[in-house]
Amino acid sequence: MIGDDVRIVVVAVDRDTVKLGIEAPRTIPVHRSEVYEEIQRTNRAAAGEPAAEPAERTKPAAEGAKVADLGSKGRRPSAKS
Numbered sequence: 001m002i003g004d005d006v007r008i009v010v011v012a013v014d015r016d017t018v019k020l021g022i023e024a025p026r027t028i029p030v031h032r033s034e035v036y037e038e039i040q041r042t043n044r045a046a047a048g049e050p051a052a053e054p055a056e057r058t059k060p061a062a063e064g065a066k067v068a069d070l071g072s073k074g075r076r077p078s079a080k081s
Contacts, residue, residue, distance in 0.1 A: 001007055006028060011019040022030050031039065
């Protein structure tokens with residue numbers, strides 16, 4: 001749990017890949033980091049602030065780690081029991 005109403009859920013495990021889902025109320029924005037960074041850049045540009053240097057990306061903790069695109073067009077996966 002993250003707070004009282006946001007949960008990280010293991011959706012699937014297949015060999016060396018784990019797919020995670022995020023359950024949150026629609027009122028809480030949930031974005032992948034690159035989408036969030038683009039939103040922040042756009043907001044800063046609209047406010048007339050100078051562009052910030054991009055943060056240096058670090059390598060994944062495990063070699064060959066993968067991140068799954070779990071949603072499309074803002075949909076969030078739901079956990080099935």
